[in-house]
Amino acid sequence: MTNKKKILLSGIQPSGQLCIGNYAGALKNWVNLQEEYDSIFLIVDLHALTVKQIPSELRNRCLSFLAQYIACGINPDKNTIVIQSHVPEHAELAWVLNTITSFGELSRMTQFKDKSKKHSNNINVGLFTYPVLMASDILIYQADMVPVGADQKQHLELARDLAGRFNHNYSDTFPIPEPFIPKSGARIMSLQEPEKKMSKSDENVNNYIALLDAPDVIIKKIKRAVTDSNTDIVYDEKRPGLANLLTLYTILTNTTIDETVGHFKGKMYSQLKSELGEVCVEYLKPMQSEYNRIIQDKVYLNEILKVGAEKARYKARRTLSKVYRKIGLVPLPR
Numbered sequence: 001m002t003n004k005k006k007i008l009l010s011g012i013q014p015s016g017q018l019c020i021g022n023y024a025g026a027l028k029n030w031v032n033l034q035e036e037y038d039s040i041f042l043i044v045d046l047h048a049l050t051v052k053q054i055p056s057e058l059r060n061r062c063l064s065f066l067a068q069y070i071a072c073g074i075n076p077d078k079n080t081i082v083i084q085s086h087v088p089e090h091a092e093l094a095w096v097l098n099t100i101t102s103f104g105e106l107s108r109m110t111q112f113k114d115k116s117k118k119h120s121n122n123i124n125v126g127l128f129t130y131p132v133l134m135a136s137d138i139l140i141y142q143a144d145m146v147p148v149g150a151d152q153k154q155h156l157e158l159a160r161d162l163a164g165r166f167n168h169n170y171s172d173t174f175p176i177p178e179p180f181i182p183k184s185g186a187r188i189m190s191l192q193e194p195e196k197k198m199s200k201s202d203e204n205v206n207n208y209i210a211l212l213d214a215p216d217v218i219i220k221k222i223k224r225a226v227t228d229s230n231t232d233i234v235y236d237e238k239r240p241g242l243a244n245l246l247t248l249y250t251i252l253t254n255t256t257i258d259e260t261v262g263h264f265k266g267k268m269y270s271q272l273k274s275e276l277g278e279v280c281v282e283y284l285k286p287m288q289s290e291y292n293r294i295i296q297d298k299v300y301l302n303e304i305l306k307v308g309a310e311k312a313r314y315k316a317r318r319t320l321s322k323v324y325r326k327i328g329l330v331p332l333p334r
Protein backbone atom coordinates (compact mmCIF):
# COMPACT_ATOMS: atom_id res chain seq x y z
CA MET A 1 0.00 0.00 0.00
CA THR A 2 1.39 3.43 -0.88
CA ASN A 3 1.29 6.17 1.68
CA LYS A 4 1.03 9.02 -0.79
CA LYS A 5 0.34 12.40 0.78
CA LYS A 6 -2.74 14.28 -0.35
CA ILE A 7 -2.20 17.44 -2.39
CA LEU A 8 -2.73 20.88 -0.89
CA LEU A 9 -2.96 23.99 -3.05
CA SER A 10 -3.31 27.63 -2.14
CA GLY A 11 -2.21 31.01 -3.42
CA ILE A 12 -2.27 34.75 -2.92
CA GLN A 13 -2.40 37.55 -5.48
CA PRO A 14 0.66 39.80 -5.50
CA SER A 15 -1.47 42.91 -5.13
CA GLY A 16 -1.01 45.45 -2.34
CA GLN A 17 0.89 44.47 0.80
CA LEU A 18 0.50 41.08 2.51
CA CYS A 19 -1.50 41.80 5.64
CA ILE A 20 -2.46 40.18 8.91
CA GLY A 21 -5.80 39.13 7.31
CA ASN A 22 -3.97 37.09 4.65
CA TYR A 23 -1.78 35.66 7.38
CA ALA A 24 -4.70 34.56 9.59
CA GLY A 25 -6.85 33.28 6.73
CA ALA A 26 -4.16 31.65 4.63
CA LEU A 27 -0.45 31.76 5.44
CA LYS A 28 -0.66 30.64 9.07
CA ASN A 29 -2.64 27.58 8.03
CA TRP A 30 -0.29 26.81 5.17
CA VAL A 31 2.56 26.66 7.68
CA ASN A 32 0.56 24.35 9.97
CA LEU A 33 -0.55 22.03 7.18
CA GLN A 34 2.62 21.88 5.08
CA GLU A 35 4.04 18.74 6.74
CA GLU A 36 0.88 16.74 6.35
CA TYR A 37 0.37 17.41 2.62
CA ASP A 38 2.25 17.53 -0.62
CA SER A 39 1.83 21.32 -0.85
CA ILE A 40 1.94 23.81 -3.69
CA PHE A 41 1.88 27.49 -2.79
CA LEU A 42 1.23 29.95 -5.60
CA ILE A 43 1.92 33.61 -6.18
CA VAL A 44 -0.99 34.21 -8.54
CA ASP A 45 0.30 37.06 -10.68
CA LEU A 46 -2.17 36.43 -13.54
CA HIS A 47 -5.02 37.01 -11.11
CA ALA A 48 -3.44 40.28 -10.00
CA LEU A 49 -3.75 41.60 -13.58
CA THR A 50 -7.53 41.82 -13.15
CA VAL A 51 -6.95 45.15 -11.41
CA LYS A 52 -4.57 47.85 -12.71
CA GLN A 53 -0.96 47.19 -11.77
CA ILE A 54 2.23 49.17 -12.20
CA PRO A 55 4.50 46.66 -14.02
CA SER A 56 7.70 47.38 -12.08
CA GLU A 57 5.86 47.16 -8.75
CA LEU A 58 4.14 43.92 -9.70
CA ARG A 59 7.51 42.40 -10.60
CA ASN A 60 9.10 43.43 -7.29
CA ARG A 61 6.08 42.34 -5.30
CA CYS A 62 6.28 38.78 -6.65
CA LEU A 63 9.78 38.40 -5.24
CA SER A 64 8.81 40.14 -2.02
CA PHE A 65 5.81 37.80 -1.53
CA LEU A 66 8.06 34.80 -2.14
CA ALA A 67 10.44 36.03 0.57
CA GLN A 68 7.49 36.70 2.91
CA TYR A 69 6.08 33.19 2.38
CA ILE A 70 9.44 31.75 3.40
CA ALA A 71 9.90 34.18 6.29
CA CYS A 72 6.47 33.18 7.62
CA GLY A 73 7.63 29.58 7.78
CA ILE A 74 6.90 27.95 4.42
CA ASN A 75 9.71 25.49 3.79
CA PRO A 76 10.82 25.77 0.15
CA ASP A 77 12.73 22.47 0.34
CA LYS A 78 9.67 20.46 1.27
CA ASN A 79 7.00 22.32 -0.73
CA THR A 80 6.59 23.73 -4.18
CA ILE A 81 6.45 27.53 -4.33
CA VAL A 82 5.68 28.84 -7.78
CA ILE A 83 4.68 31.97 -9.68
CA GLN A 84 1.47 31.22 -11.60
CA SER A 85 2.65 32.70 -14.92
CA HIS A 86 5.68 30.36 -14.89
CA VAL A 87 3.25 27.50 -15.53
CA PRO A 88 1.29 28.37 -18.71
CA GLU A 89 -0.91 25.30 -18.21
CA HIS A 90 -2.97 27.31 -15.68
CA ALA A 91 -4.24 29.61 -18.42
CA GLU A 92 -4.70 26.73 -20.87
CA LEU A 93 -6.88 24.68 -18.53
CA ALA A 94 -8.80 27.84 -17.60
CA TRP A 95 -9.83 28.19 -21.24
CA VAL A 96 -11.24 24.65 -21.28
CA LEU A 97 -13.05 25.25 -17.98
CA ASN A 98 -14.50 28.51 -19.38
CA THR A 99 -16.33 26.39 -21.91
CA ILE A 100 -18.16 24.43 -19.19
CA THR A 101 -18.92 27.43 -16.98
CA SER A 102 -22.14 29.35 -17.41
CA PHE A 103 -22.43 33.12 -17.53
CA GLY A 104 -25.08 32.90 -14.79
CA GLU A 105 -22.90 31.17 -12.24
CA LEU A 106 -20.10 33.74 -12.65
CA SER A 107 -22.61 36.61 -12.39
CA ARG A 108 -23.52 35.42 -8.90
CA MET A 109 -19.98 35.73 -7.52
CA THR A 110 -19.93 38.27 -4.71
CA GLN A 111 -16.24 39.10 -5.19
CA PHE A 112 -16.98 40.09 -8.81
CA LYS A 113 -19.81 42.34 -7.63
CA ASP A 114 -17.65 43.90 -4.88
CA LYS A 115 -14.61 44.42 -7.11
CA SER A 116 -16.76 45.82 -9.95
CA LYS A 117 -18.01 48.46 -7.55
CA LYS A 118 -14.52 49.20 -6.27
CA HIS A 119 -12.98 49.34 -9.77
CA SER A 120 -15.95 50.75 -11.69
CA ASN A 121 -13.67 52.21 -14.40
CA ASN A 122 -12.07 48.83 -15.10
CA ILE A 123 -14.68 46.05 -15.05
CA ASN A 124 -12.73 43.76 -17.34
CA VAL A 125 -13.61 40.25 -18.51
CA GLY A 126 -10.66 38.88 -16.51
CA LEU A 127 -12.35 40.06 -13.32
CA PHE A 128 -15.48 38.19 -14.39
CA THR A 129 -13.69 34.91 -15.23
CA TYR A 130 -11.31 35.15 -12.24
CA PRO A 131 -13.03 32.22 -10.45
CA VAL A 132 -12.49 29.98 -13.50
CA LEU A 133 -8.76 30.69 -13.45
CA MET A 134 -8.81 29.95 -9.72
CA ALA A 135 -10.57 26.63 -10.41
CA SER A 136 -7.84 25.88 -12.94
CA ASP A 137 -5.12 26.68 -10.35
CA ILE A 138 -6.63 24.05 -8.11
CA LEU A 139 -7.59 21.37 -10.62
CA ILE A 140 -4.41 21.49 -12.71
CA TYR A 141 -2.54 19.99 -9.70
CA GLN A 142 -5.35 17.56 -8.80
CA ALA A 143 -5.52 19.25 -5.40
CA ASP A 144 -7.44 17.56 -2.57
CA MET A 145 -7.36 20.40 -0.05
CA VAL A 146 -7.48 24.20 -0.41
CA PRO A 147 -6.93 26.39 2.67
CA VAL A 148 -8.63 29.78 2.18
CA GLY A 149 -10.28 32.55 4.15
CA ALA A 150 -14.10 32.67 4.24
CA ASP A 151 -14.18 35.22 1.36
CA GLN A 152 -12.98 32.57 -1.10
CA LYS A 153 -15.54 29.91 -0.15
CA GLN A 154 -17.85 30.73 -3.07
CA HIS A 155 -14.99 30.46 -5.57
CA LEU A 156 -14.01 27.11 -4.16
CA GLU A 157 -17.59 25.89 -4.55
CA LEU A 158 -17.30 26.71 -8.25
CA ALA A 159 -14.05 24.75 -8.52
CA ARG A 160 -15.83 21.78 -6.94
CA ASP A 161 -18.78 22.12 -9.33
CA LEU A 162 -16.51 22.35 -12.38
CA ALA A 163 -14.49 19.30 -11.30
CA GLY A 164 -17.72 17.34 -10.87
CA ARG A 165 -19.10 18.59 -14.20
CA PHE A 166 -15.96 17.68 -16.12
CA ASN A 167 -15.83 14.23 -14.49
CA HIS A 168 -19.48 13.70 -15.37
CA ASN A 169 -19.15 14.90 -18.99
CA TYR A 170 -16.03 12.87 -19.74
CA SER A 171 -14.77 10.50 -17.03
CA ASP A 172 -13.11 10.74 -13.62
CA THR A 173 -10.28 13.23 -14.00
CA PHE A 174 -10.25 15.57 -11.02
CA PRO A 175 -10.59 14.92 -7.28
CA ILE A 176 -13.28 17.17 -5.75
CA PRO A 177 -11.22 19.67 -3.70
CA GLU A 178 -12.11 20.24 -0.04
CA PRO A 179 -11.93 23.71 1.50
CA PHE A 180 -9.99 24.25 4.71
CA ILE A 181 -11.44 27.32 6.40
CA PRO A 182 -9.87 28.12 9.77
CA LYS A 183 -12.16 28.22 12.83
CA SER A 184 -10.59 31.45 14.00
CA GLY A 185 -9.25 34.17 11.69
CA ALA A 186 -11.20 33.19 8.57
CA ARG A 187 -12.41 36.76 8.24
CA ILE A 188 -10.31 39.49 9.79
CA MET A 189 -12.03 42.84 9.50
CA SER A 190 -10.79 46.25 8.43
CA LEU A 191 -9.45 48.38 11.30
CA GLN A 192 -11.23 51.60 10.29
CA GLU A 193 -14.37 50.04 8.76
CA PRO A 194 -14.88 46.85 10.76
CA GLU A 195 -18.03 45.90 8.90
CA LYS A 196 -15.90 45.05 5.81
CA LYS A 197 -13.04 42.58 5.52
CA MET A 198 -9.41 43.61 5.81
CA SER A 199 -7.81 43.70 2.33
CA LYS A 200 -4.17 44.03 1.42
CA SER A 201 -4.82 46.48 -1.40
CA ASP A 202 -7.17 48.76 0.50
CA GLU A 203 -6.57 52.38 -0.50
CA ASN A 204 -6.58 53.38 3.14
CA VAL A 205 -3.42 51.89 4.66
CA ASN A 206 -4.89 52.39 8.15
CA ASN A 207 -7.41 49.63 7.36
CA TYR A 208 -4.82 46.88 7.50
CA ILE A 209 -1.68 45.82 9.28
CA ALA A 210 0.92 44.84 6.71
CA LEU A 211 3.25 42.00 7.70
CA LEU A 212 6.16 44.35 6.99
CA ASP A 213 4.79 47.41 8.84
CA ALA A 214 7.29 49.04 11.21
CA PRO A 215 6.56 48.67 14.98
CA ASP A 216 5.50 52.32 15.47
CA VAL A 217 3.14 52.06 12.47
CA ILE A 218 1.52 48.89 13.85
CA ILE A 219 1.02 50.47 17.26
CA LYS A 220 -0.47 53.62 15.72
CA LYS A 221 -2.83 51.70 13.41
CA ILE A 222 -4.17 49.57 16.27
CA LYS A 223 -4.54 52.60 18.56
CA ARG A 224 -6.66 54.30 15.88
CA ALA A 225 -8.81 51.21 15.16
CA VAL A 226 -12.53 51.96 15.25
CA THR A 227 -14.43 50.32 18.11
CA ASP A 228 -17.72 51.61 19.63
CA SER A 229 -19.00 53.81 22.41
CA ASN A 230 -19.39 51.03 25.00
CA THR A 231 -16.76 50.41 27.64
CA ASP A 232 -17.04 46.73 28.66
CA ILE A 233 -14.90 44.13 26.89
CA VAL A 234 -17.05 41.22 25.71
CA TYR A 235 -17.07 39.25 22.47
CA ASP A 236 -20.14 40.32 20.52
CA GLU A 237 -20.34 40.12 16.72
CA LYS A 238 -22.70 43.10 16.80
CA ARG A 239 -19.68 45.09 18.00
CA PRO A 240 -17.42 44.18 15.03
CA GLY A 241 -14.51 46.53 15.78
CA LEU A 242 -14.03 45.17 19.29
CA ALA A 243 -14.68 41.56 18.18
CA ASN A 244 -12.00 41.95 15.49
CA LEU A 245 -9.37 43.19 17.96
CA LEU A 246 -10.18 40.31 20.32
CA THR A 247 -9.91 37.82 17.44
CA LEU A 248 -6.54 39.24 16.43
CA TYR A 249 -5.29 39.03 20.02
CA THR A 250 -6.49 35.41 20.19
CA ILE A 251 -4.67 34.46 17.00
CA LEU A 252 -1.42 36.19 17.90
CA THR A 253 -1.30 34.77 21.43
CA ASN A 254 -2.59 31.33 20.48
CA THR A 255 -5.38 31.49 23.04
CA THR A 256 -9.17 31.12 22.89
CA ILE A 257 -11.69 33.93 22.72
CA ASP A 258 -12.87 33.04 26.25
CA GLU A 259 -9.32 33.27 27.59
CA THR A 260 -8.80 36.60 25.81
CA VAL A 261 -12.08 38.05 27.10
CA GLY A 262 -11.19 36.79 30.60
CA HIS A 263 -7.78 38.46 30.35
CA PHE A 264 -9.31 41.86 29.48
CA LYS A 265 -12.30 41.66 31.84
CA GLY A 266 -12.70 44.98 33.65
CA LYS A 267 -9.97 46.66 31.56
CA MET A 268 -10.42 49.54 29.14
CA TYR A 269 -10.35 49.55 25.34
CA SER A 270 -7.11 51.52 25.48
CA GLN A 271 -5.48 48.69 27.44
CA LEU A 272 -6.63 46.12 24.85
CA LYS A 273 -5.26 48.25 22.03
CA SER A 274 -1.92 48.85 23.65
CA GLU A 275 -1.42 45.16 24.56
CA LEU A 276 -2.54 44.04 21.11
CA GLY A 277 -0.10 46.51 19.51
CA GLU A 278 2.80 45.10 21.54
CA VAL A 279 1.81 41.49 20.90
CA CYS A 280 1.54 42.16 17.17
CA VAL A 281 4.95 43.88 16.99
CA GLU A 282 6.61 41.00 18.89
CA TYR A 283 4.82 38.40 16.77
CA LEU A 284 5.96 39.91 13.48
CA LYS A 285 9.52 40.76 14.59
CA PRO A 286 11.20 37.39 13.80
CA MET A 287 9.36 37.16 10.48
CA GLN A 288 10.45 40.68 9.53
CA SER A 289 14.10 40.10 10.35
CA GLU A 290 14.09 36.81 8.43
CA TYR A 291 12.47 38.65 5.50
CA ASN A 292 15.13 41.36 5.54
CA ARG A 293 17.80 38.68 5.30
CA ILE A 294 16.15 36.58 2.55
CA ILE A 295 15.12 39.44 0.27
CA GLN A 296 18.81 40.36 -0.19
CA ASP A 297 19.60 36.91 -1.58
CA LYS A 298 18.30 37.06 -5.14
CA VAL A 299 20.27 33.97 -6.22
CA TYR A 300 18.52 31.89 -3.55
CA LEU A 301 15.08 33.26 -4.44
CA ASN A 302 15.59 32.70 -8.18
CA GLU A 303 16.68 29.12 -7.54
CA ILE A 304 13.47 28.46 -5.59
CA LEU A 305 11.46 29.84 -8.49
CA LYS A 306 13.29 27.70 -11.03
CA VAL A 307 12.87 24.48 -9.05
CA GLY A 308 9.25 25.36 -8.23
CA ALA A 309 8.31 25.96 -11.86
CA GLU A 310 9.96 22.76 -12.99
CA LYS A 311 8.15 20.61 -10.41
CA ALA A 312 4.84 22.35 -10.97
CA ARG A 313 4.99 22.18 -14.77
CA TYR A 314 5.62 18.47 -14.70
CA LYS A 315 2.41 17.91 -12.72
CA ALA A 316 0.40 20.47 -14.67
CA ARG A 317 1.43 19.10 -18.07
CA ARG A 318 0.25 15.60 -17.07
CA THR A 319 -3.20 16.88 -16.10
CA LEU A 320 -3.55 19.07 -19.17
CA SER A 321 -2.56 16.25 -21.57
CA LYS A 322 -5.19 14.05 -19.96
CA VAL A 323 -7.81 16.80 -20.28
CA TYR A 324 -6.97 17.57 -23.92
CA ARG A 325 -7.15 13.88 -24.80
CA LYS A 326 -10.51 13.42 -23.09
CA ILE A 327 -12.14 16.41 -24.75
CA GLY A 328 -10.96 15.35 -28.21
CA LEU A 329 -8.02 17.60 -29.05
CA VAL A 330 -5.48 16.05 -31.42
CA PRO A 331 -2.08 15.49 -29.78
CA LEU A 332 0.90 16.84 -31.73
CA PRO A 333 2.25 13.87 -33.77
CA ARG A 334 5.71 12.84 -32.53
Ligand code: AQP
Pocket residue numbers: 011012013014015016021022023024025026044147148149150151152185186187188189197198199200201202
Ligand atom coordinates in the same frame (compact mmCIF):
# COMPACT_ATOMS: atom_id res chain seq x y z
N1 AQP B 1 -9.66 39.68 5.83
C1 AQP B 1 -9.28 38.44 5.64
N2 AQP B 1 -9.40 37.54 6.65
C2 AQP B 1 -9.00 36.25 6.47
N3 AQP B 1 -8.48 35.78 5.31
C3 AQP B 1 -8.34 36.63 4.29
N4 AQP B 1 -7.87 36.51 3.04
C4 AQP B 1 -7.95 37.70 2.40
N5 AQP B 1 -8.47 38.62 3.22
C5 AQP B 1 -8.74 38.00 4.40
C6 AQP B 1 -7.33 35.27 2.51
O1 AQP B 1 -6.02 35.54 2.05
C7 AQP B 1 -5.79 34.91 0.79
C8 AQP B 1 -5.53 36.04 -0.20
O2 AQP B 1 -5.98 35.78 -1.41
P1 AQP B 1 -5.97 36.75 -2.64
O3 AQP B 1 -4.90 37.75 -2.60
O4 AQP B 1 -5.95 35.85 -3.82
O5 AQP B 1 -7.38 37.42 -2.62
P2 AQP B 1 -8.29 38.27 -1.73
O6 AQP B 1 -9.15 37.32 -0.98
O7 AQP B 1 -8.93 39.25 -2.63
O8 AQP B 1 -7.34 39.01 -0.68
P3 AQP B 1 -7.29 40.54 -0.32
O9 AQP B 1 -6.36 40.68 0.86
O10 AQP B 1 -8.65 41.11 -0.17
O11 AQP B 1 -6.54 41.09 -1.58
P4 AQP B 1 -6.85 42.32 -2.54
O12 AQP B 1 -7.11 43.50 -1.66
O13 AQP B 1 -5.60 42.46 -3.32
O14 AQP B 1 -8.02 41.91 -3.38
C9 AQP B 1 -7.06 34.09 0.49
O15 AQP B 1 -6.92 32.78 0.98
C10 AQP B 1 -8.12 34.83 1.27
O16 AQP B 1 -9.21 34.01 1.63
